[in-house]
Amino acid sequence: MSRYLDEEAATTESSAIAINPAAEVVLQWDDLNYHVKEQQIMRGISGEVRAGELIAIIGSSGAGKTTLLNALSGRIVGGELSGNILFRGAKRNPGNFKRSTAYVQQDDLMHPLLTVEETLTYASRLRLPSSQYSAADKNGRVAAVIRQLRLEAARNTRIGDAATRGVSGGERKRVSIGIELLTDPKLLFLDEPTSGLDSNSSEMVVELIKKISVEQNTATIMTIHQPNARIFNMFDKVILLSQGQLVYFGPASASIDYFASIGHQCPMHENPADYFVDLMTLDYRSEEALAQSKAQVNTLVECFAQYTTRTKPDLNEKHTPAGSYSGSGMAVYQESRAPRNNWFYEYSTMARRDWINALRNVPFIVGQVSQAIFMALLIGFMFFHLKHDALSVSNRLGVLFIICVNATFPIIMPVLNMYYRERDIMIRERSSATFRVSSFFLSKLTTFIPIALTANTVFFTGVYFISHLTFDAGKFFIGLATFFCLTAISVSFALMVGSGIKSIEFGFVVAPIILTIQILFGGLFANPHTITPVLRWIRWVNPVQYGFSSFVQNEFKPLVFSCEEGVQCYSTGMQVIQAYGAGRFTIWQDILLMLMLVFVNVVAGYALLRWTAKPKYIWL
Numbered sequence: 001m002s003r004y005l006d007e008e009a010a011t012t013e014s015s016a017i018a019i020n021p022a023a024e025v026v027l028q029w030d031d032l033n034y035h036v037k038e039q040q041i042m043r044g045i046s047g048e049v050r051a052g053e054l055i056a057i058i059g060s061s062g063a064g065k066t067t068l069l070n071a072l073s074g075r076i077v078g079g080e081l082s083g084n085i086l087f088r089g090a091k092r093n094p095g096n097f098k099r100s101t102a103y104v105q106q107d108d109l110m111h112p113l114l115t116v117e118e119t120l121t122y123a124s125r126l127r128l129p130s131s132q133y134s135a136a137d138k139n140g141r142v143a144a145v146i147r148q149l150r151l152e153a154a155r156n157t158r159i160g161d162a163a164t165r166g167v168s169g170g171e172r173k174r175v176s177i178g179i180e181l182l183t184d185p186k187l188l189f190l191d192e193p194t195s196g197l198d199s200n201s202s203e204m205v206v207e208l209i210k211k212i213s214v215e216q217n218t219a220t221i222m223t224i225h226q227p228n229a230r231i232f233n234m235f236d237k238v239i240l241l242s243q244g245q246l247v248y249f250g251p252a253s254a255s256i257d258y259f260a261s262i263g264h265q266c267p268m269h270e271n272p273a274d275y276f277v278d279l280m281t282l283d284y285r286s287e288e289a290l291a292q293s294k295a296q297v298n299t300l301v302e303c304f305a306q307y308t309t310r311t312k313p314d315l316n317e318k319h320t321p322a323g324s325y326s327g328s329g330m331a332v333y334q335e336s337r338a339p340r341n342n343w344f345y346e347y348s349t350m351a352r353r354d355w356i357n358a359l360r361n362v363p364f365i366v367g368q369v370s371q372a373i374f375m376a377l378l379i380g381f382m383f384f385h386l387k388h389d390a391l392s393v394s395n396r397l398g399v400l401f402i403i404c405v406n407a408t409f410p411i412i413m414p415v416l417n418m419y420y421r422e423r424d425i426m427i428r429e430r431s432s433a434t435f436r437v438s439s440f441f442l443s444k445l446t447t448f449i450p451i452a453l454t455a456n457t458v459f460f461t462g463v464y465f466i467s468h469l470t471f472d473a474g475k476f477f478i479g480l481a482t483f484f485c486l487t488a489i490s491v492s493f494a495l496m497v498g499s500g501i502k503s504i505e506f507g508f509v510v511a512p513i514i515l516t517i518q519i520l521f522g523g524l525f526a527n528p529h530t531i532t533p534v535l536r537w538i539r540w541v542n543p544v545q546y547g548f549s550s551f552v553q554n555e556f557k558p559l560v561f562s563c564e565e566g567v568q569c570y571s572t573g574m575q576v577i578q579a580y581g582a583g584r585f586t587i588w589q590d591i592l593l594m595l596m597l598v599f600v601n602v603v604a605g606y607a608l609l610r611w612t613a614k615p616k617y618i619w620l
């Protein structure tokens with residue numbers, strides 16, 4: 001089969017790269033077109049990549065590099081994609097394709113508080129099936145990747161982020177690549193692996209990618225904006241794109257001769273990539289310049305189209321895939337499915353990682369504990385040493401209500417914030433089919449709830465004793481149980497909002513609105529029985545009301561108050577309970593209903609996360 005410029009290049013003396021025509025064709029694509037609404041973003045792109053080859057997609061900004069990479073890696077969302085893509089000679093099956101390939105995203109989304117070694121170790125535990133790799137094998141794989149990517153010196157450095165200094169940009173990129181290499185993929189995609197790196201780090205990263213492609217016989221496709229000459233020479237082949245169209249696809253070493261043959265001789269000392277990108281870029285400085293550059297791009301595209309009509313690859317031609325495929329080239333590729341780890345192993349690995357992350361998150365822990373202590377002192381002294389006179393009724397109600405409110409905002413907002421950050425990492429990890437959504441969700445729940453409970457026990461105990469609510473062990477523990485339920489509802493509510501609403505900005509608008517409604521209808525400001533029937537249903541789903549009702553009954557039931565003569569006041573706690581509509585359910589029923597709300601939030605959060613985290617990719 002002919003392959004664009006391979007044959008000529010392999011025989012030209014100027015070709016520095018030995019292209020192996022016998023290497024397995026790992027991915028072939030033919031006549032790829034992509035539109036979004038009326039806009040045609042990619043037009044008639046064809047090509048292929050072989051085992052051990054490194055191909056770079058080069059073009060100016062907006063040329064369609066990422067779109068092509070996403071189409072090839074099965075990550076196109078929205079729009080209309082047409083054409084043919086074959087993986088190892090057969091049509092792709094999304095599950096198997098994801099497991100045999102790896103994709104290094106442009107943004108290195110990783111847990112900032114883990115060290116390089118920990119990051120790779122947890123990734124190896126989650127990605128490599130325990131049925132095939134023992135713990136020692138997994139550690140061996142991590143050690144090999146650390147060596148291969150020259151990360152020895154940084155192995156104990158934390159990844160870091162904008163807030164905390166960690167590894168350098170180049171090391172960070174190498175860790176991202178390392179995570180993907182753990183599974184020894186047949187096909188590796190990298191989106192702008194050099195973006196944001198200085199020239200030395202960029203060269204080192206591309207050199208490593210090249211070495212890995214050769215040593216592991218991996219077919220590698222990467223996008224790159226404008227490589228320097230040394231990087232350009234490391235590519236086996238390049239795909240030059242302009243306006244979503246192919247200007248050149250063939251060996252990097254043959255590109256200069258090709259452009260010279262169509263009248264564009266690259267000057268001696270100019271970087272070929274810069275020269276080609278300049279030729280392919282539209283010039284918006286004036287109308288005339290734009291028309292000229294458009295005409296030039298059209299000519300380049302036409303020249304290449306004419307050149308390749310003679311050598312167009314035939315996608316129905318069979319290759320020899322390592323996996324089995326049946327029938328014609330259009331069969332679905334069926335490489336044996338990689339087994340998953342069992343659920344409990346996945347969950348315990350993630351829970352351990354989450355605990356490390358949470359405990360190292362000093363601002364989160366300090367914030368939770370210090371707000372608990374501060375609020376305990378503030379509220380405790382605001383309602384210091386409650387008496388049993390008429391005035392103490394409203395104070396008692398006030399302190400109980402504030403305890404409920406303190407179990408909402410101060411817990412939900414930080415948990416939501418942390419969850420959003422982790423959810424993005426999870427979506428990146430899930431795009432390589434690393435683990436189940438259920439183990440991720442439960443691991444988050446079982447990390448956040450104990451942390452929130454510990455900090456808030458300090459708050460509840462402080463307020464309870466400083467404000468002198470009824471000193472009775474039974475009452476204290478019932479109050480604590482009520483507070484625990486409210487805390488668990490808040491954590492599960494934060495996870496539900498974070499799972500259901502993809503946009504952080506929108507999530508941070510919706511959550512406070514719902515909380516404000518819960519507080520307004522919580523039972524202190526309006527008697528639940530007198531609320532208009534149109535809004536009365538809110539009480540069924542309002543944890544603040546169940547919590548307040550439970551606290552009020554627990555505190556007020558046996559109390560009597562001394563009323564001054566001639567002044568109307570509540571003389572017994574039962575009168576207060578009735579006046580505030582707090583006795584609709586018993587304390588235990590309130591607690592049970594709160595536990596049911598936790599359950600509903602957890603189930604809804606899990607279902608929403610499954611739905612929102614499910615990639616909606618278009619497949620060919």
Ligand SMILES: Nc1ncnc2c1ncn2[C@@H]1O[C@H](COP(=O)(O)OP(=O)(O)OP(=O)(O)O)[C@@H](O)[C@H]1O
Nearest residue numbers: 036041059060061062063064065066067068078225
């Ligand atoms: N889903 C989409 N909806 C609308 N326009 C899109 C969509 N996807 C891509 N485009 C447009 O298609 C063009 C190519 O985008 P793409 O991201 O592939 O370019 P690129 O070459 O990777 O650019 P850069 O180097 O700046 O990342 C751009 O003009 C972009 O705005």
